[in-house]
Amino acid sequence: MALLLGFVLVGALGIGHHYGLLAVRGMKPNSNESPQAAIMVVFLGLLTLHTIEILAFAVVYWALLGWGGFGGLGGSYDASWGGLIYFSGINFATLGYTQIETGGTIRMINMMQSLGGFMVLTWSATFLYSVCERAWRE
Template sequence: MTLLLGFALVAALGIGHHYGLLGVRAMKPNSNERPQGAIMVAFVGLLALHTIEILAFAVVYKVLLGWGLGALGGTYDASWNGLIYFSGINFATLGYTQIESSGPIRIINMMQSLGGFMVLTWSATFLYSVCERAWRE
C-alpha cells in the first residue's frame, strides 16, 4: 500500500514539475535577446520550483507521521525545520542523513529519493538547454 502511495506522490511530483518547468520557460526572457537574464531566471525559477517540491514532501511527512505510518529518529527534532531538512536531503542526496526513518514511511523516503533524482536531472537538462542557447556565439 505504501509503495502505491509513494508511486502516486512521485507521479504527482513529475506532473507538477512539468507544469513548473512550463512556468519557468514562460517567465524566462528570450535567450537570444537577453542571454544572461534567461539563465538567471531559469536558475532562480528552478530553485523556487525545487523548494516548493521539498516543502510539499515535508507536509506529506507531517501527515504520514500524524497517521502513525512510521517514525523518524536519530537527530530528528520533531520540528518543521527537521521535516524540511529530512525532505530536502531525501530529495537531493538520495536520503543520506542523520535522521533515521522506520516503518512504512521508509518506502515514501525511497520513492521521494527516486523522484528527486528524476526531477533534478530533468531540471539540469532544462538549465543546460537554456545555457546552450544563451552561450551560442
C-alpha cells in the same frame, strides 16, 4: 500500500514539475536578446520550484507522522518543521543519507522521494543546460 502511495506522490511530483517547468519557461526572457537574464531567471525559477517540491513532501511527512500508520523518524529528528524540511530536502537531493533514521513503512515513501528527486533534478539540469546552450551560442 506505502510503495503505492510513494508511486502516486512521485507521479504527482512529475506532473507538478512539468507544469512548473512550463511556468519557468514562460517567465524566461528571450535567450537571443537577454542571454544572461534568461539563464538567471531559469536558475532562480528552478530553485523556487525545487524548494516548493521539498516543502510539499515535508507536509506529506508531517501528515503521515501525524496519522501514525506509516512508522516514524528517529535518530537526530527533533520533531520540528525545520527537521521535516531538512529530512525532505536531504531525501530529495542526496538520496536520503542523513542523521535522521526512518522506521516502518515510511521508508518506502522516503525511497520513492529520493527516486523522484533524482528524476526531477536531472530533468531540471537538462532544462537549464538547454537554456545555457542557446544563450551561449556564438
